Amino acid sequence: MPMQPKKSLTVRIMQDKIYRLLQQGKRLDGRRPDEVRPVRIETGLVEKADGSALVSMGGTKILVGIKAEVGTPYPDRPKEGSFTVNAELLPLASTTFEPGPPDERGIELARVVDRSLREGGALDLEKLCIIPGEKVYILFIDIYVLDYDGNYYDPSLLAAVAALATAKIPRYEVGEDGKVEKTEERFSLQLTAIPTTITIGIIKELLLVDPQIEEENVLDVSLVVGTDEKGNIVSIQKNSPGLIPIGLMDRITELAYEKTEELRRKLIESAGIPLP
């Protein structure tokens, strides 16, 4: 077994405790190692957003809102709309979050959610074109972490997908004068895939999913794995220092498929998302 960076005494004591529980198939909060915390999804809380979702996964609470604007497409993709993901780790969520522009954790979160949505193929960007080469919809997907009890990755993607799936985007149309104007109508984004991720933590040779904060603080290492409903891995992010033994990769992949599928089912049911 590979070396892991040495931990301070208090971390080692807690790690030992959690490791011994894991050996018995148990965890601090009574979950099984492969059990995710209870998930609650509420959509439409913010009426002024074009889509919104408040997701709690255990004690971690995420609010995502969507705003659509009209802008110009990227020159190399004239027929496609675009989207941008931002994430703010609000200081009211944790003593470890500071006010101010996103630090590396917020940026990483936004980029992992972005890649999971993008490579997961959740949106048909060509449907977001108004006039090719000139006007397209731009979706701003903004993630706010409201309460942080470990693992903000998985609930953030759940909230982003739920907000997108239930969004009602104001329709813009080309008027007689060639100008693009907002109409009273709104349309739904029809998601073309439902990506989900699972965060997997490792202590020695044992795995656990969806770490709660006390666990997160003492893991040897962790990673986030995303899949789509067609059986593809669509994103991976090793998101902490530490060594992942190569020999564990097959068990990790296996577990990731199982748990992302489970979260996908929950998401589809709770948010009433039509299957793509």
Next chain:
Amino acid sequence: MPMQPKKSLTVRIMQDKIYRLLQQGKRLDGRRPDEVRPVRIETGLVEKADGSALVSMGGTKILVGIKAEVGTPYPDRPKEGSFTVNAELLPLASTTFEPGPPDERGIELARVVDRSLREGGALDLEKLCIIPGEKVYILFIDIYVLDYDGNYYDPSLLAAVAALATAKIPRYEVGEDGKVEKTEERFSLQLTAIPTTITIGIIKELLLVDPQIEEENVLDVSLVVGTDEKGNIVSIQKNSPGLIPIGLMDRITELAYEKTEELRRKLIESAGIPLP
């Protein structure tokens, strides 16, 4: 009488001294409680600005300059020009001011002056339109605090109004090719109101106006009240921590009307502003 936050010993000693003076109708610098410091207004000092005024109110010195530019109107007000107020508390004015972008005090000052001008109706923004929906004048009203001996609010608004009232704005005209071009001509802004503010300080149940810095540091609380010449209150800002006893509000309002009217008369005389 309501509780006020406890003060440190030195603050309490100074506050007691000022309070006892106030009880006798006196102040540290020999003024009466309801007496503003001597006001001096000099306009046109900065020839490269389209309007400028240097105002001193006792030991507090404010420089305001106006620059006009041409830009596009706000979409929801296509027939109106606009103005923007900025304030910098220059580090040469006080040991308590730091170099760098405006902190909350500078931002508050700018926004209080902005609201007093805007809600006071000083400018007829429709007169600042060149081509409706396309080109309007944008006035930049920039406030610099040069020397700070307490109360920068009231002299900043005096300086802003004096600079606006004496400004000569370069006239832009629509040329034959439809383009907007600068002409040699300049025009005056005809002010449609003359708002002024007065800063009122409170110690226990006693009021004073235009606090000088030693007073400012030990007040229980203070607020800025603005009026126009038609008898309206056009802005209020409680601008410090502390409790304002509800029972004092009538005396505060009374005093505010009297002193803002007095400052308005001084401003009109010194800067030679035509009555709107």
Next chain:
Amino acid sequence: MPMQPKKSLTVRIMQDKIYRLLQQGKRLDGRRPDEVRPVRIETGLVEKADGSALVSMGGTKILVGIKAEVGTPYPDRPKEGSFTVNAELLPLASTTFEPGPPDERGIELARVVDRSLREGGALDLEKLCIIPGEKVYILFIDIYVLDYDGNYYDPSLLAAVAALATAKIPRYEVGEDGKVEKTEERFSLQLTAIPTTITIGIIKELLLVDPQIEEENVLDVSLVVGTDEKGNIVSIQKNSPGLIPIGLMDRITELAYEKTEELRRKLIESAGIPLP
């Protein structure tokens, strides 16, 4: 002899040592007082840049890259392209450089190189015009200090000139629809002058050129002087605190002419620059 600001003891000891060596016509690293360190110029290292040069002058290493973009000309110079110089003192070059936006040293370096190029007349900016008043080339000249062993001024200008002289700029042309489009062709900038600078350090009444870091730390004062090949001084920057005795100016000028001419010859040879 004028007073110089007092130095700390360790600085004084090192300064004494260097001064005594200078009196004997010697220096710490074996150079003569008027000898520049070995210069090595490598161009074209960065193929994705439109021009690039890596210059070492002793232990100081500078990388300069050029990128051309198309933009609009300045309103008061409608027939001229433009260029912008930036400099980053990379933290990998020295323990005294910090990550983050350029501090005053980086800004000064960029501005001294900019003025030397601009006033030295290195570029014929009218040749960088595509459509007068509408489209011109904008050159971004970006300087990165990779290793800092004293005097980053002179090698930065050498690298900037070498990168410009060997650049191949993508040609843009006006298409049939009036739009400006990138072609496959590339063209050379024909330099109209070859400015170089020399940094001169002073200890008491003695001069040295191209100070290495141990010297730089103990100089009484230093300045950078630039010339062109026609015998003009094209830039001067006193770049440190300290007094330059007026009586030394003639010797300084003399030395500057000699050493900038020497560097110009080296630059022309090494980089294969055609004489303007």
Next chain:
Amino acid sequence: MEKPKLISEDGVRVDGRRLDELRPIKMEVGVLDKSDGSAYVEFGKTKVFAAVFGPREVHPKHLALPERAILNCRYHMTSFSVEDRKPLGMTRREVELSKVIREALESIVFLEEFPRTSIDIYVEVIQADGGTRTTGLTAASLALADAGIPMADMIAAVAVGKVEGHLVLDVCDIEDKYGEADLPVAMAPRLNSIVLLQLNGRLSREEFQKAMALAREGISKIYQMQREALKRKYSSVEEG
């Protein structure tokens, strides 16, 4: 946009309220786990979270005050809380409102009981439909109580507006936008004192007096709701 008719001839407002009627108000205490105290408050569609951390050690240490706690406050809106997306980062408006909310709270918290510490208050507006500063202050006050921070009184707050010549209690966004004045007021009712007062608009002296009286009535109702919200939280804890 054409100004819509905001008050009917028989004194009914655009959302069906009477002139002196508050919007439906929802208050919940202790909604966020990781802070020392928190609250969620809705005034109609205005929805605000507030959380309190502290008293805790000051970072960096040299900012600590020997004789009292520092009180920090950040009022912030999510990007999607308003009609047109708010850019990320703090706007000048948010900086100003953070200051006036902080100063209101400094008026009633017993800061001198916790020297060398900081008390940090975060107000997060997730939807803005008028009265966000007063709703935020109402929530912050509940969060402070939930955190067990000793205060001389609770703060309750509301904005009074002038709309089509009428004074109205608890302005919503459209009334604020097309109205003639917006007067946010916060009081410490037990202390008979004003802790926040701003005016954006034009009022005559008489209107100002009436508006203050109207605010006071609203505030006493809100204050009552705050006490009930706290009772709900703590009685349920005792029961639980």
Next chain:
Amino acid sequence: MEKPKLISEDGVRVDGRRLDELRPIKMEVGVLDKSDGSAYVEFGKTKVFAAVFGPREVHPKHLALPERAILNCRYHMTSFSVEDRKPLGMTRREVELSKVIREALESIVFLEEFPRTSIDIYVEVIQADGGTRTTGLTAASLALADAGIPMADMIAAVAVGKVEGHLVLDVCDIEDKYGEADLPVAMAPRLNSIVLLQLNGRLSREEFQKAMALAREGISKIYQMQREALKRKYSSVEEG
């Protein structure tokens, strides 16, 4: 732009390589004088400097940790390293890559041997043609060794891609741009462990397994080259 044909029918890539072939690699150790350790690494046209400072005193002091060194890392690209000029300052991408590179290095450096100090690593990409984070990590690992910082192992890294349905080793920029997946992997080979792993793209479970195996093969070659580069430096020092 039309997507070009990237792999010929007989499995030859756009730059002439076989599917499992690395680009020409150049490694040089100790190239910068003023840092405590440095390296220059080229993978084809991807060119990267790395430099290490430390262990050294932490500024400001209160950031120091009593039981171990802090490891800082900045991954940065020059403005002209990419096709379209990169604006000055750190992009979000650079911030993320700084984090994952740092975390990879934290996995193998014996930080607890240098309490209260910092080790600062700067990765400067002077040309980017795909695989900059893996090239940067390979260079940073050499620079750490050059600085004499004790490590449990060296890190070698490479990106595997999926291009026109084929898994390819050591993706270059055009393959990354038009390809279906980019899988950067870094390993500590002696420890049989992964220290960096990201996926940008879509892979089936079988493709992922094969891609990891392909990465591992490439990494063991790169690891060998690193050892030789270090030997070259230090044997030449002994000779000199």
Next chain:
Amino acid sequence: MEKPKLISEDGVRVDGRRLDELRPIKMEVGVLDKSDGSAYVEFGKTKVFAAVFGPREVHPKHLALPERAILNCRYHMTSFSVEDRKPLGMTRREVELSKVIREALESIVFLEEFPRTSIDIYVEVIQADGGTRTTGLTAASLALADAGIPMADMIAAVAVGKVEGHLVLDVCDIEDKYGEADLPVAMAPRLNSIVLLQLNGRLSREEFQKAMALAREGISKIYQMQREALKRKYSSVEEG
């Protein structure tokens, strides 16, 4: 814009001056109350305030030097001081000029007399019509004297220009804009030394020598006026 004719055939400049003539100069010492020393200086339409604070405690403390004072300097222009509105915040030009002005002052202030303190100098240009750095330095020097900071000498400064082939003393904005060279020079006359020297433009060796001589003449006049301005301030104090 067409370049205007700047020097007439009989050597008269655009504002009526001779080639070697200074603009009307106004100097006033002690104009700002809250700083420890201050001055206001006009060279024609160039108008500058300078203020000095210190020697005072350094914030944050760890920046203090054990053997001497730190000297900080900020050169700043108001937004309306120039033809086209200057954006708020420090431009690169202002950062550079802050550095060269600070370094000029560091040359003559006895910093070692005030270890562990800072001396902070603020130069505020309220109107810029050429020669702002030299006017600013002249004002800063007066403000330092007013603050009672011990100096080896006073600094006087002026810019020499080359305009239509002629060397001219004390360039104004239009001469700078259309001229061939701008040579700002500051001297400590009693020490026979140069403390600031920059050249923006092209001069032959002979022109440079003549320009330096011209600067020196101007500087000795300015130096005289500085002494008189100080005398006015302090004699009036004694009289008062």
